[in-house]
Amino acid sequence: MELHAQTLTDLQAGLERGDFSSVEITQALLDRIAKFDTDLNAFITVTSERALAAAKRADEVRSSGDNGVLCGLPIVHKDIFCTRDVTTTCGSRMLENFVSPYDATVVERFADAGAVVLGKTNMDEFAMGSSNETSFFGPVKNPWNLECSPGGSSGGSATAVAARLAPAATGTDTGGSIRQPAALTNTIGIKPTYGRVSRYGMIAFASSLDQAGVITRSAADAALLLGVMAGFDSRDSTSIDHPVPDYVAGLNGSLDGLRVGIVRQHFDEGLDAACADAVRESLGVLEAQGATLSEVDLPNLDYCVPTYYVVAPAECSSNLSRFDGVRFGHRAADPKDLLDLYCRSRGEGFGAEVKRRIMTGTYVLSAGYYDAYYLKAQKVRQLICQDFKRAFADVDVIAGPTTPTPAFKLGDKTDDPITMYLNDIYTIGANLAGLPAMSVPCGIIDGLPIGLHMVGPHWAEETLLCTAHQFARQTDWHMRSPEAYR
Amino acid sequence: MSLDKDQVQHIAMLARLRLADEEFTETVDKLSRIVDFVDQLAALPTDDVMPMAHPLNQAQRLRADAVTEADDRDHIQQNAPSVADGLYLVPKVID
Numbered sequence: 001m002e003l004h005a006q007t008l009t010d011l012q013a014g015l016e017r018g019d020f021s022s023v024e025i026t027q028a029l030l031d032r033i034a035k036f037d038t039d040l041n042a043f044i045t046v047t048s049e050r051a052l053a054a055a056k057r058a059d060e061v062r063s064s065g066d067n068g069v070l071c072g073l074p075i076v077h078k079d080i081f082c083t084r085d086v087t088t089t090c091g092s093r094m095l096e097n098f099v100s101p102y103d104a105t106v107v108e109r110f111a112d113a114g115a116v117v118l119g120k121t122n123m124d125e126f127a128m129g130s131s132n133e134t135s136f137f138g139p140v141k142n143p144w145n146l147e148c149s150p151g152g153s154s155g156g157s158a159t160a161v162a163a164r165l166a167p168a169a170t171g172t173d174t175g176g177s178i179r180q181p182a183a184l185t186n187t188i189g190i191k192p193t194y195g196r197v198s199r200y201g202m203i204a205f206a207s208s209l210d211q212a213g214v215i216t217r218s219a220a221d222a223a224l225l226l227g228v229m230a231g232f233d234s235r236d237s238t239s240i241d242h243p244v245p246d247y248v249a250g251l252n253g254s255l256d257g258l259r260v261g262i263v264r265q266h267f268d269e270g271l272d273a274a275c276a277d278a279v280r281e282s283l284g285v286l287e288a289q290g291a292t293l294s295e296v297d298l299p300n301l302d303y304c305v306p307t308y309y310v311v312a313p314a315e316c317s318s319n320l321s322r323f324d325g326v327r328f329g330h331r332a333a334d335p336k337d338l339l340d341l342y343c344r345s346r347g348e349g350f351g352a353e354v355k356r357r358i359m360t361g362t363y364v365l366s367a368g369y370y371d372a373y374y375l376k377a378q379k380v381r382q383l384i385c386q387d388f389k390r391a392f393a394d395v396d397v398i399a400g401p402t403t404p405t406p407a408f409k410l411g412d413k414t415d416d417p418i419t420m421y422l423n424d425i426y427t428i429g430a431n432l433a434g435l436p437a438m439s440v441p442c443g444i445i446d447g448l449p450i451g452l453h454m455v456g457p458h459w460a461e462e463t464l465l466c467t468a469h470q471f472a473r474q475t476d477w478h479m480r481s482p483e484a485y486r
Numbered sequence: 487m488s489l490d491k492d493q494v495q496h497i498a499m500l501a502r503l504r505l506a507d508e509e510f511t512e513t514v515d516k517l518s519r520i521v522d523f524v525d526q527l528a529a530l531p532t533d534d535v536m537p538m539a540h541p542l543n544q545a546q547r548l549r550a551d552a553v554t555e556a557d558d559r560d561h562i563q564q565n566a567p568s569v570a571d572g573l574y575l576v577p578k579v580i581d
Contacts, residue, residue, distance in 0.1 A: 101561050194541045208541060237547050238540075306524045317501060324502075326574050331567035337577050339502075347504030355503055356513065359494070360520050362501040376527050378537035383530070385538060417516050418523050434541025458542060 003028040004164040005486065008073050008221040011167060015062065015072050022062070022072025026055035026116055029074055033118065033165050036485065040141050042159040044079045044089055046119040054116045061114065070228060071114030076166045078157050079120035080127055081107050081212075082201040090203045091123040091135040091153075094329045094349030104201025105233045106170060106212050113228045118166055121156030125351045126320065127177055127205045129153050130423045131413060134353040139410055142185060143482040144448055148407035151181030151423075157215045158185040163485040168216045168225060172202060174209045175308055176402075176427030179439035182215050183402035183451025186441045186480055188468060189215045190222050193458050194434030195240030197226075198233035206315035207238065209308075209431040217478060219440070219468035223247035226461060242459060250462040251469040256290030258467065261395030265301050266426060272405045275450050278443030279401045282452045285474050286399070286467070296391040296398060300383050304429045305421055307384065310364050310377035311432070316354075317361025323349060356417065385433040392457040397467060399454045401426055402439040406448035430455045438464045441477035449480070488525070489518045 003025050006014065014020055030048050037043050051074070058072030082088045082100035089095045103111065110117070124134040132140040132155030140155040142148040143163035150159045154171030158181035161169050171178040173191035182189025190213045197212040204210060214225045227248065232241040262283065267276050287293055325331040325345025332348055335341035350358070364373035391398060403423060413420040430437035435458060439451035452471070456464050472478050489497075494514045498505050505513055540546075559572055568575040 098565055101558060101565070195544075208539065234549070237549075240542070240544070300530070303527060303530060306527050309520060310524050310527070321502075325567065326576055328565035328567075335577050338579055340504075341577055342502040343499075343504035346502055347506070350503070352509065352512075355501075355505070355509075356516055356520070358501050358503065359497045359513070359517055363489075363497050363517070363521065364524075366497070366500060372528070373524065375537055376532060377524075378539060379532035379535040380527055380530055382535050382538040383532065385541070385543075416519070418519055421523075432541065 004032055006167065007218045008167045008216065008224060009218060011073055022055040022058040022116060023052065025072070026051050026074055026118070029118055029166060036163055036165060039146060040143060040159050040163055041138050042122055042140050042156040042163070042165060043119045044091070044122050044137050044156070045087055047086055047117060050086070051116050051118050058114050058116060068112060068114035069224070070110065072116060073114070074116045074118050074166055075110060076118050076121050076157065076160050076169045077107060078123055078154050078169065078171050080123060080172050080203045081170060082203065083107050083120065086120065088120070088203070089137070091125040091137060092349065092351070092354070093136045094323050096136065096330065098328055100201070102201060105198035105235060106202065106229055109228055121160055121169060123156055124153035125354050126203065127153040127172055127174055128316065128353050128357050130176065130180060130420055131410070132156065133410060133414055134351055136351060142407050143485050144185065144407065147409055148448065149184070149410050151184040151407065153177040154215060155181045158182055158187055158189070161185070161187045161215050161217060162482065164481065168214060168221055170212060171215050172210055172212050173431065174205050174312060175431050176424040178213045178215060179402050179427050179437060179451065179453060180424060182439040184407040184449065186444070186449035186477065187215050187217060188219055188222055188438070188440055188478065189213065190226065190438045190461065190464065191430065191436065192226065192230065192461050193436045195238055196436070196461070197229045198236040198239050200233055200235040204319040206312040207319060208315060209312060219465050219472055220248065220251055223251055223465045245462055247462060247465055250466050253466040254290065255286060255467060255470050258286070258291040258397065259395040260286055260291045260293050261296035261391055261398040262293055263298050263301065263398060263400055264295055265298070266400035270404050270425070271401055274445045275401050275405060278445065278450055279452060282442040282471070283399060285471060289470055289474065294395065296395055298387045298391060298429070300380065300387050301429065303380050304384055304432060305425055307377045307380045307432060308428045309360065309421060310373050311381060313357040313361035314365050314374050315361070317358045317365065320354070320358055381432050384429060388429065388433045388435060396460070396463055397454050397456050399452060402451035402453035406445050406450050426453055434458065436461045436464055438468055440468045440471055441480070442475070443477060444480060449477070488521045489514060
């Protein structure tokens with residue numbers, strides 16, 4: 001198999017056997033990026049020289065036998081993770097020239113494990129978007145159809161993995177930003193439990209919802225990478241000290257007796273009929289492997305999206321107040337006074353969607369509206385969380401569609417923010433409740449892929465990864481690739 | 487329209503955001519739609535519900551108040567638009 005078509009696990013075995021070197025893998029992928037990314041726009045920065053130097057070092061280390069678990073394996077980072085000596089833009093004009101003085105914990109852990117970073121991927125500005133169209137660096141194209149969006153906000157990461165420009169990518173997920181693009185590009189995406197992966201050096205959007213994860217082409221690769229990323233970090237005050245299991249070893253569990261919950265409302269109007277059929281068929285695949293299906297009720301499901309669009313903007317307005325044109329980031333020319341400096345630097349540095357979210361957040365937190373919106377949303381969030389807790393008393397996993405439809409055309413949903421927001425209707429609940437969740441390829445409709453969404457109770461990443469792995473052994477959806485990028 | 491021009495102007499000022507004239511009308515329209523959308527939360531009774539600030543209902547972890555970082559000012563200030571003698575420069579605030 002050609003190098004670019006191999007999974008991380010394949011490449012790891014090949015390196016181990018000496019079939020090829022890390023420099024060969026790295027060069028092959030850099031060549032593909034050079035060839036295809038002009039069209040796809042998946043990367044904001046390609047770090048060719050650094051990658052080749054790191055690959056060379058990895059090959060040397062490997063021959064001495066003292067190598068990390070990801071020694072010489074290529075990955076790409078979403079451009080939301082701070083990287084020392086390489087720009088970190090977060091998809092924004094505000095940070096167009098920002099070079100972080102330090103590495104994010106996620107970046108550091110991958111580097112320590114020996115991974116080779118090919119570049120930084122495109123994303124919706126400050127991760128606010130579901131289509132990658134809010135990026136200052138232009139939209140990412142979906143390799144399955146260049147007229148379509150790959151989803152967002154981790155759209156560059158998803159496209160890079162789907163188009164075989166990299167076997168794996170990091171992503172972040174605040175309301176579905178890993179799982180939705182994974183579903184729309186036929187890749188696997190996992191958002192771990194809140195607190196599982198350190199947020200240190202991951203530019204904050206909504207601090208009580210943000211969580212880092214990965215996009216890959218196999219559950220085994222996701223397990224391998226999660227094992228490297230996960231774990232306590234004293235530099236993130238929301239990191240939780242909880243043991244990290246051996247996710248790779250957990251892949252071979254059985255689905256016999258797995259209790260899978262299905263939410264009736266997931267299949268109501270709003271879900272594309274062909275998607276519904278594909279998801280039902282996938283649930284049948286789990287059943288055939290010994291899982292039992294039962295209905296669960298999430299009575300406050302309809303309130304997830306409105307709750308999110310109070311909580312997330314509120315936190316975003318607070319987090320993004322740090323961009324003031326003084327210490328770092330864009331600064332307007334010739335400010336007439338300090339207020340003018342703030343207002344114009346921010347007005348010029350942020351794009352339209354980010355400004356809308358900051359203003360929504362400012363409004364719901366402002367005097368006279370705080371109780372009616374922010375406090376109210378925090379209460380509804382509690383109810384949503386309790387719904388999940390009740391459901392998980394009876395089932396191990398809740399499964400359904402990741403998105404209501406396959407990929408939509410670029411430009412189709414930019415006019416109405418609500419239409420765009422509703423695209424995350426099935427994924428947002430997991431963020432509000434801090435639950436681990438995953439999207440797995442489960443069908444192709446008129447040439448466009450869709451995903452099966454699975455949510456587990458807190459710390460159930462192992463169950464999700466095992467279910468995804470066993471599901472993929474019975475289906476070949478995850479093996480399909482867009483024709484022009486095989 | 488749940489928000490009017492004056493309200494949006496006030497919010498923009500609170501958020502320290504200068505909106506270009508051509509952005510302004512669109513912002514009033516789209517912000518109003520967002521506010522209308524989240525208004526549906528009001529329909530849900532939540533009288534005895536504890537507000538939730540952390541998804542795992544955990545308290546923020548505390549640490550000892552000790553210096554853990556080395557001085558890295560020069561390196562950090564390489565990102566600053568305008569500095570002098572280790573200080574950040576802004577337009578004059580006091581005459």
